[in-house]
Amino acid sequence: MQEVAKMARGRNGWFIPENTLLSLQKIAENYLNFDKLTQFLNKYPEVDAPRKVGVVMAGNVPAVGFHDALCVLLSGHKLMAKVSKDDTPLILFMLETLKKVEPNFKEEIQFVERINEADAYIATGSDNTARYFEYYFAKKPHIIRKNRNAVSIIEGDESSEVLTALGGDILTYFGLGCRNVSKLYVPAGYDFSKLYEALESKRSFYANHHKYFNNYEYNRSILLVNGTPHYDNGFLMFTESEAIISPLSVVYYESYDSLPQLIAELDTQNEKIQCIVADPEKIPGAVPFGQAQSPGLDDFADGVDTMAFLTNLE
Missing domain, CATH: 3.40.605.10 (Aldehyde Dehydrogenase; Chain A, domain 1)
Structure with missing residues (x-):
């Protein structure tokens, strides 16, 4: 191997x-x-x-x-x-x-x-x-x-272990997969310092991969030149946007006030969302934190049952 x-x-x-x-x-x-x-x-x-x-x-x-x-x-x-x-x-x-x-x-x-x-x-x-x-x-x-990506809903009281797991959902495979989290939904006034603390252990791995870090530097320069407000820890940036799919090394975020209202809004964007990473006890059908890159046999891409399509071919 x-x-x-x-x-x-x-x-x-x-x-x-x-x-x-x-x-x-x-x-x-x-x-x-x-x-x-x-x-x-x-x-x-x-x-x-x-x-x-x-x-x-x-x-x-x-x-x-x-x-x-x-x-x-x-x-x-x-x-x-x-x-x-x-x-x-x-x-x-x-x-x-x-x-x-x-x-x-x-x-x-x-x-x-x-x-x-x-x-x-x-x-x-x-x-x-x-x-x-x-x-x-x-x-x-x-x-x-x-094109699709995963999104994640966090409520602000997640443990460091949960946030570390979320870091894996964001960064595993350098964020190139359709199941990578490219958009966060956070409570109004969310403090990103806790998330950055949980991500600190991943710094050397991603900061020392030249292809990834080149993308990080390129996208950081765009944010700086455009004067776009953002958070930056030296290898991963968060910036506010309504879009779902973000550039490599950048994660978009959006604040929400009502969880039920947010879930209803996400239902209207199904064509861009591969899966939702969140607490399954609060968000039915959500993928648990840390499990986005561990799909099962029936976790079909784009939500289309590939086997049903194949077994019904005439």
Whole structure:
């Protein structure tokens, strides 16, 4: 695994070995478990007529495209994988290893540059590329994913342990994932010093990664030149904004007065929110602090049930 992690780093400077190994560990724990897979698969009907499913994989987080590949194979269809150039070594290793474990998958897994021969499509990209996907795949069944991020609701009385966990939700994978928290909702007059204290242990890790720190310096200069009020601890900035998706090394925040009113407002922004990180006892359906980067098999991207889509293909 260490060798594979080095290969991933050689292709993509963001994929440091620690993050690659963390991603593989989460996949092993949350996906590749016999009981979990069986329970997951029992929710869906068997496929009578296997189809070719083209999957355009993202490459923002190590092995992020594996869940789609897993769903295609579990559903009984044939996978036509267009692997992201940023994540090629890792995905190739995982799927080639799967062929060795189960030789029958040799006929079910195909790596391609063009997927126009597929019968259905799953594609992940930016809001811009999504428009192209919608055009090219319009005549066949498809799932098209766009830009999304996680948001978090804090109430001001969180312990240092909870705030440290929130720091992981913000910074793990350098904030590049769709499940990374890019927006905080805080009580009016919230004191950010407690959150910064909880983040202090992460300083050396992020301040010494040149790609991340270059982004931090660039975005800090923009905030300073524009005279935008913000908080800054030397590697992560918070600034007030109504937007959901923030630049790397920047987290937006917005104050709220009423929790029920805030939840109602968030319901109107579903198309930009991947998940909500908060106390599940107070926010139904929320992801607990520290768990944003540990999705389960049924935590489907964009809230669209990939398996339901695949098992209902005609």
